Amino acid sequence: MVQRLKEVDVVIIGVGMVGSIVGKELAAAGYKVVGLERGEARFTVPEFQSPAVHDELRFDIRKALMQDNTREPVTFRNNSSETALPVRRWESFLPGTGLGGSMVHWNGQTYRFQANDFELATRTKERYGKNFLDKDVTIQDWGVTYADLEPHYDRFEYLLGTSGKAGNIKGEIQPGGDPHESPRSREYPTPPQKEHFQGALFRKAATSLGYHPFPQPSSNLSQPYTNPEGVKLNACVFCGFCERYACEHYAKSVPQTVILPVLLANPNFELRTGCQVQRINLDSTRKKATGVTYIDTAGREFEQPASLVITASFALNNVRMLLLSGIGKPYNPQSGTGVVGRNYAYQTMSSVASFFDEDVFINPFMASGASGTLINDFAGDNFDHSGLGFIGGAFIGAVNTNGRPIQYHPVPPGTPAWGKRWKEAVVKHYNHTVMFSLHGSSVSTRQNYLDLDPTYRDAWGQPLLRMTFDFPQNDLKMAAYVTAKGVEIGKAMGAKQVAGAPRTAPYTTTVYQTTHNTGGTVMGNDPRTSVVNRYLQSWDVPNVFVIGASAYPQNASWNPTDTLGALTYWAIDALKNRYLKNPGRLVSA
């Protein structure tokens, strides 16, 4: 029997970073807000404390913080001719679950996208002509500009306390920062983290080649910080347990350390954990949401009526929620019509390993998830792509995040994968290797998309999300080009042996790459090619807002979280100042 609960103003699906920020703002504005989180409540104390939180087997290998894929996996195939199978062990990407969401296990790398990224289709045509791209590429403009988002980037970074060095303040290039960045209104809230040895080696080599190295912007803080919400954070201790882990020191900016204490203190907000939302309910017109239906951990079904529904889940789950609820037309890759699930994109991760002699000590374990030094000279559209046959690029950086013993053991190509010779190579190279990350962009294409799986269902009987993805030719060309540049830097560092590993096809879900899954509920100005308008409001059901990286029409060269934070504040601005005062469409279709 379904229990119908008392109506509230707002129901939020997923209490991660987006859900926490939206909840805080709307509860503070006087609205009754319920946050539904499928996972458990968890806090720095006691859940994230040492030594349990440094259990590499539990968190790295067995993925303790991730979505339970014995109950709710994703199915995957490389192309439409294959039959997708459930991903039973997360490897390629790691969607989180629980209070605080995936951000709890992030690395803290806090980049803005560049102005060009938000108008990618227009700018690409302007600079390289109409026929530059492969026919299957479906990149498009976002419907918002960098200038629209700048104040919201700023607000988000000051919420996090991000440690970095500005490269461009109001158009003035700042020494020591990234000269390629789009103008920011002021300096980062806190100075950069200390540069580790591999970062220093990289900086010297990159400078000698005429590039522009700068310290990675980090939300593992360089010094204690009190954010504008009045919440205090500590300085990072460089323990090297960020990604896949929660921070025990109140030093990594996550919902628990930047906003949850304020949100949970507001009586207008009610957090309910263990709530698996089944669908957003629509009225008979199918143009208005009436609330959501969820099942709790005891298996009881509830209907939570609400005037406004906000899906604030991980990108993939936002897409699935709309498909399960029948909101928006599902994408059909054969006809190219429909929008929900369209323009799923990823990121194209390559690497370069530089092996030094045994008298050069790298100490890779002394790192944070976002320490290190990098260049943007080959990222985005910061270099001329004429004649190269691709768009996009990658940042190249000595930004290795850890030296954890089970997962980190760089060895030169040709080393056996196990046995005595492998062990000898690990011992020889562990402390004498610099790993560059080449963090590459991803174009959207006609054949990469998300839909509901026709065969497999979750523990509640609902169809799983099906991912159909392989690397576009554009991105493989980009990876090869940028990796060659990375190898040159490795050589300039004086390494004895440098091995580039450009990303190659086919895409596999069995090797870790990145959790930067984007698209599927794309934002834009045209309802034929977007699911939500420029304020992240559903074109079809105006009292549903879909806030997440699922809104990105394609993916840029940088980690997506900062942009998601900016979009969140941008959407909240529209919600608070326009929508909630006069509910209805914010953009006429």
Place this chain on the structure above:
Amino acid sequence: MTRAIQPLSSAMVCLLALRASVDFAAAAPPAAGSQPAKRPGPAAAVVCQSCHGANGEGSPAAKIPRLAGQSADYLDKQLRDYASGARSNEVMQNFAKPLSEVDRTAVAEYFASLTSPSIAPNPRPTDSQLARGRQLAQQGAEAERVQACDNCHGPDGSGVPHSAPYLAGQSADYLAAELQSWRQGKRKNDAGKLMSSVAERLNDADVSAVSAYFSSLGAP
């Protein structure tokens, strides 16, 4: 004036008189009640032993910390900080300043190499103090946003060489005095303000409880 070490022992008063040119070769008498040194140390250590005990066992009631088995890196850094004034303590500064780099390292390594049984706290802390202290040490406190001491100081406060000193078996009065000093911003020779940001969130009762708890544990 900050003075973590008081009252001064008579031996120290004698030595203070010599502070302009401390003669490390002149063996000072060991602190009262101290067992003779189990093995001889560098000449420069003799001065330390007069207050910190022949085997580095400390003098808990006088807030003089034990040094036996403490991380050499930590001891070396503290001596450097005393000498430079980065850690403020008039008595220790007078001893640390004249030490050459070689002597300083020798002293630090010598005390790091010693073992000495812990001295039981007196008076014994109450059960509720120990319970709160254990909670702060092992788990932290979300309401105060204080993480577990053991995160950095190692399991049961046993210390992490190169990074954080052991706390187990340390003088409770010394630990409490230092925590208060961090809390009040008088001691600030920590990297990234790691200690001061924790200490400023503790109240007097928590300072006493966590100090008593660590003191009640056997030294590593």
